[in-house]
Amino acid sequence: MSVNRFLLCLSLLVPSSCFAQGFAGLGTQADGFAIPEPNYRFQFPADHGAHPNFRIEWWYLTANLKDEMGEEYGVQWTLFRSALAPGEAEGWQSPQIWMGHAGLTSASAHFSAERLARGGIGQAGVTLAPFEAWIDDWKMTGAEDLSQLDLAATGGDFSYALKAQAEGPLVFQGDRGYSIKSPEGQASYYYSQPNYRMEGTLTLPSGPVSVRGNGWLDREWSSQPLSENQSGWDWFSLRFDSGDKLMGFVLRGKNGIEDFRSGTWISASGAVEPLAPGAFEAAPLEWEEVAQRQVPVRWRVKLPERGVSVTVEALNRQSWMDVAFAYWEGPVTVSGSHNGTGYLEMTGYQ
Amino acid sequence: MIGPALFTLLSHWRQHRFQLAALVIGLALATALWMAVQAINTQAKASYAEAEGYLQRFDQDALTAPQDNLTVTDYVGLKRSGWPLSPVLEGRIRLGGHNIDIIGIDLLSAPPITSTSTSTSPQSSESDQGAFLISLLRAPGGLILHPQSAAPLSERTEVEIHASTDVPPGLAIGDIATVSRLLAEPHRLTRLIYLAPNAPSARALAALPSHITFTPGNSSRIAPGTLTQSFHLNLTAFGFLSFVVGLFIVQGTIGLAMEQRRGLFRTLRCLGVPIRHLILLLLIETAALAFAAAAIGLILGYFIAAALLPGVAVTLSGLYGVEIDNGLALRSSWILSGFAMTLLGASIASAFAFYSLWKLPILQAASTQARGQRILKNFATWAQVAAFIFVTGCLAYLALSGLAGGFVLLGSVMLSAALLLPLCLWHLLLAGQRKASSPLAQWLWSDARAQLPGLSLSLMALMLALATNIGVGTMVSSFRLTFDGWLDQRLSSELYVTARDDAQGTQLQQWLEEKGIRVLPIRFDVLQQRSGQITIYGVRDDATYRDNWPMLDALPRAWDRLSDGQGILISEQLARRQGLEAGDTIALPPGWPNKILGIYADYGNPHGQAIVSMAALLRNAPDATNQRFGLRLDASETPALIKEIQEEFDLERENITEQEKIKAASRRIFNQTFRVTDSLKLLTLGVASFAMFISLVTLWSQRLPQLGPVWAMGVSRKTLALIDILRSLLMAGLTALLALPLGLFLSWTLLVVINTEAFGWRLPLYLFPLDWLWLVLLSLLAALLAALLPAWRLFHLHPSELLKVFSSER
Structure with missing residues (x-):
């Protein structure tokens, strides 16, 4: 029993990665956890905070940035919450486990770091008014409506400190924030803030770099986000130069089950339209060996109803999050019918 | 040529199966004891290493x-x-x-x-x-x-x-x-x-x-390895002693086999077998025998170790607070070292025999007669070697000091005493011979002297075994006596009661005091110090402590000053570990009284302990649990009180313990602790007795040329057999007497040097003359048993066999 092995097992509990084995009954059963229901009325700022009665939850911010020389970067700041049992308790007895992931990507380098903590003692958590999500010395703080955020994280050989200013309203994914994840009806509560203007400083081994760009925050919680017949997912958040945005994901089926595809179109005017099941299409064009496995790093993404047919290509093909349960996450460039930038997350590739 | 020569050499063992058995069993026994000790040590050390490695992860x-x-x-x-x-x-x-x-x-x-x-x-x-x-x-x-x-x-x-x-x-x-x-x-x-x-x-x-x-890491813990090192050194010394005793057997039998085959060697060499080939063949023979013996010894040793290990585990956990794995693992290093040790031992034991064979003139006749002055000269040489070893040992002790030095001194004194034994016996027997008046008595003394070369090795083994028995026995008995006295002093309350919780404790105390019973609350706090754990007890000012507490050293009015909160009493282990004396101050967190008023004995506790006044304890640890109480009352009233307490407070019977039960439990742990020592002691004596038996039995065949003439002069076979037994008793008795001072020296070293280093406490030396008498009787019994078979054979020997002496003697 080594702790690394342990972390691997533990991280199977964590949302972006609980595809593989339906571990510990996660795939289907909820063990007393609350289940997302349709027609939920979100309450803010309360819903920006933690929902300990649900099994999993995350505060997930990605940003596409450029320095003064036009060099491109990507930044990820994520806080995951994963509950061993529903509810909260004092001190060490808390069943809540928190995990932080930070990533920093340039065309030539990729850095990642992680933090683990438990709830109940104050080492990690989320408070409202003012808003603060933190784990150890990593922080995302700001206004209680998330219109403005400061975020910071430090890894072994990198760190960043960024400010985010929202330039639009929150976007509710799926059916007014009720996002279906499989034909069997697995679902989550899911909303985003895709309109952050970002600026700040990245500190790389070569020194500090001032950057600007755009950020996208995802908030999602659930207790059973996956079907047993899903092996992983490919998640795209694309920001076109036209001002339109596209969020789309493919939950890859296994055991002969079809992929489940869904997404949301956010027009430049701010109108939000959930996509019909199967409308979003994504197919790998090129694979690359990353961390001893084959991972698609160039994609053809189509949304025929909007005339979208683009090539999505990784800025850095080796954007491997080398954490306890590893996955691919990095900035992408978009070209074709539309041009732009975005973020791609891929999990479950063996 | 080589094949037939080897076959011829080996034919000796077919004719002397008993000798073969003696050789193999002797070597196997020696290997078994040595390996058993090694197995225990290896197992314990592996456990420590694991524990240390484990703790280091937290360190x-x-x-x-x-x-x-x-x-x-x-x-x-x-x-x-x-x-x-x-x-x-x-x-x-x-x-x-x-x-x-x-x-x-x-x-x-x-x-x-x-x-x-x-x-x-x-x-x-x-x-x-x-x-x-x-x-x-x-x-x-x-x-x-x-x-x-x-x-x-x-x-x-x-x-x-x-x-x-x-x-x-x-x-x-x-x-x-x-x-x-x-x-x-x-x-x-x-x-x-x-x-x-x-x-x-x-x-x-x-x-x-x-x-x-x-x-910084690795700075705050005492490794269990260093604490227990001395215990294992002790075991190793025992094992080595057994091994040496076993080698005496081997040297005896190999020497005898060489001596008996001299005629054969002469014949073989006359037939053209070069001495080199002869030696090579004999080496192969010895190696093969040693190999077989080692295999048997390893199996035996494994079982001995498996039987002793639980006792060792209890000792280590009881005395040092170190836990070891009870399951014995068979390690390849253990097996290899067993074979190597046996082969090495066999070659050392046979080296002299080979040397004499090498130097043997080709036509030298077999000669088993007493060689008077030559024997004496040999013994004198041994005595010189003994003196050299003794001086070297003393110098090593001065240079090394501490535990290792103690063991070196011990080893050198034992070895040199053993080497000196034949010379001492020679002179004692010579003195006896001079005192003797009848010719038969004179012959008895002189014949005993003539037997010395053949018997000296087994007598040396006997002396070492006896000395070890006396030494270790004295140590264990001294410890037992001290421990018993200490238990009596320490456990002076008639009854010990444990309440379910603090609230009940307070009630219980009040209830008992209302009944007019003297209550001594047992309250304590545990401090985790960098130097280890210290348990600090608070005591009430009560005559029980003043009268009974086993102090080793104290300042005047120590108890008065303690109850005034002016100082602290600490255990001997704590004092030795930190090099403290009464009057010094001990490093404790602020608030605790730290002037050392006295040092008391606290046997069997691996951790440090100290005593302050109850007020001082409660000032520093107000939450100290208040659940255990010692009660002073007339012993005859205890059964009634136990019943009353149980009824009044609904307490389980196991929460109320009589003084006697605690003492019995402590003694049980004590006895378990020394079971290993006892077993090894007995096994060593057994090996030595076996050595003597082998010597006498093998000598028997060479004795006929000396007995024949005496018989012919009219001494009956019965008398000869009795004289044989008497001579064997005489030798064993004299050896036992000489072993006594050696044993006493051994026990002194064990108590004063080894124990203090090993356990952290010093014990007074008590003498047990009855035990010695018992040991002398035991060795006489061993000698009697050993002589019985040859005497019986002599008694039933057909006269024609004795007559043959005159015709076949070379």
Whole structure:
């Protein structure tokens, strides 16, 4: 029993990665956890905070940035919450486990770091008014409506400190924030803030770099986000130069089950339209060996109803999050019918 | 040529099967004892290494609070300012009726807690293992223990118990949530492991809260290895002694076989076998025999070790607080060293025989007669060697000092005394011969002298075994006597009662005092010091302590000053470990009285202990549990009171213990502790007796040429047989007498030098003349038994055999 092995097992509990084995009954059963229901009325700022009665939850911010020389970067700041049992308790007895992931990507380098903590003692958590999500010395703080955020994280050989200013309203994914994840009806509560203007400083081994760009925050919680017949997912958040945005994901089926595809179109005017099941299409064009496995790093993404047919290509093909349960996450460039930038997350590739 | 020569040489053993058996058994016994001790040592050391390696994982760089006031809030504060830390909470709990050391770690951030190399995890497949780890994290949680410690607990605890050999015996590991709940310590932490490879910067250190300090790793623990080293040295010395005694047997038999085959050698050489070939063949023969003996010895040794190991485990846990694995593992290094040791031993034992064969003139006749002056000259040479060894040993003792020096001195004195023995016996027998008046008596003395060369080795073995028995026996008996007296003094209350909780304790105390019974509350606090754990007891000012407490050294009016809160009494172990004397001050957290008023004996306790006044204890540890009480009353009233207490307070009978029961339990542990020593003592004596038996039996065949003429002069076979027995008793008796002073020296060294180093306490030397008498009788009995078979054969010898002496003597 080594702790690394342990972390691997533990991280199977964590949302972006609980595809593989339906571990510990996660795939289907909820063990007393609350289940997302349709027609939920979100309450803010309360819903920006933690929902300990649900099994999993995350505060997930990605940003596409450029320095003064036009060099491109990507930044990820994520806080995951994963509950061993529903509810909260004092001190060490808390069943809540928190995990932080930070990533920093340039065309030539990729850095990642992680933090683990438990709830109940104050080492990690989320408070409202003012808003603060933190784990150890990593922080995302700001206004209680998330219109403005400061975020910071430090890894072994990198760190960043960024400010985010929202330039639009929150976007509710799926059916007014009720996002279906499989034909069997697995679902989550899911909303985003895709309109952050970002600026700040990245500190790389070569020194500090001032950057600007755009950020996208995802908030999602659930207790059973996956079907047993899903092996992983490919998640795209694309920001076109036209001002339109596209969020789309493919939950890859296994055991002969079809992929489940869904997404949301956010027009430049701010109108939000959930996509019909199967409308979003994504197919790998090129694979690359990353961390001893084959991972698609160039994609053809189509949304025929909007005339979208683009090539999505990784800025850095080796954007491997080398954490306890590893996955691919990095900035992408978009070209074709539309041009732009975005973020791609891929999990479950063996 | 070589084949037939080898066959011819080996034919000797076909004719002398008994001799063959003696050689193989002697060597096998020696190997067995040596290997048993080695197996025990190896096993224990492997356990220590594992435990030490294990503890080292928790003994990395860390943040600690010298005042033991580290809290979860401190931890979170430091984490939120970026310190790479992992929290550890340690304590001791009662689990399923057993006291267990428990370590709580944060499974999320702890460095690897168990080595994967030796892993036999309770779960095998990855997802099973994941489920297992989640089950440790999820309430009610679980604890991982060594299978040995886990077995008695399963199904008797609220948490799940998992057995894993990754965890040393006597220790439980669990997630910090589980452990803090079991210890009822939601806020306290023991230390924070520092996880970064580089030491923290000076700026970070300066910013630490004032009650927290950075402690570099590997500086704060006493390794169990160093504490127990002396115990193993003791065992090793025993094993080596047995081995040496066994080698005496081997040298005797090989020498005899060479002597008896001289005619054969002469014939073979005359037939053209070169001396080199002859020696080579004999070497092959010896090696083969040694190999066979080693195989038997290893099997025997394994069983002896398996039988003794539980006793050793009890000793180590009782005296040093170190747990070892009870299951004996067969290690290849152990087997290899066994064979190597036996082969080496056999070659040492036969070296002299080979040397004389090499030097043997080709036509030298076999000669077993007494060689008068030559023997004396040999003995004198041995005595010179003895003197040399003795002087070297003394010099080594002065140079090395301490434990190792003590053992070197002991070894050299034993060896030189053994080498000196034949010369002493020679002169004693010569003196006897001069005193003797009748011719037969004169012959008896002189014949005994003539037997000396053949018997000297087994007599040396006997003397060493006897001396060891006297020495170790004296030590154990002295200890037992001291321990018993100490128990009587220490356990002076007639009855000991444990209340269910503090509230009941207070009620109970009040109720008892109203009944006019003197109550002595037993309250204490445990301090985790860098030098180890100290338990500090608070005592009421009561005549019981003043009259009975076993003090070794004290300032005047120590008890008065103690009750005034002016100082502290500390245990002998604590004093020796820190080099403290009465009048010194001891380093304790502020607030505790620290002037040492006296030092008292505290046998059998691996940890430090101290006593302050009850007021001083409660001032520093107001939460000290108040559940245990010693009651002073007339012994005849105890049964009635026990009943009353049970009825009044609904207490289980096991919460009320009579003084006698505690004493009996303590004595049982004591006896278990020295069972190993007792067994080894007896086995050594057994090997020595066997050596003597072998010598007498093998000598028998050579004795006929000397007996024939005496018989022919009219001494009956019966008288000759009796004289044989008498001579054997005489030799054993004289040897036993000479062993006595050696044994006393041994016990003195064991008590004064070895014990103090090994256990941390010094014991007075008591003499037990009756035991010695018993040992002398035992050795006479051994000699009698050994002489019985040859005497019986002599008694029933056909006269024609004796007559043949005159015709066949060369």
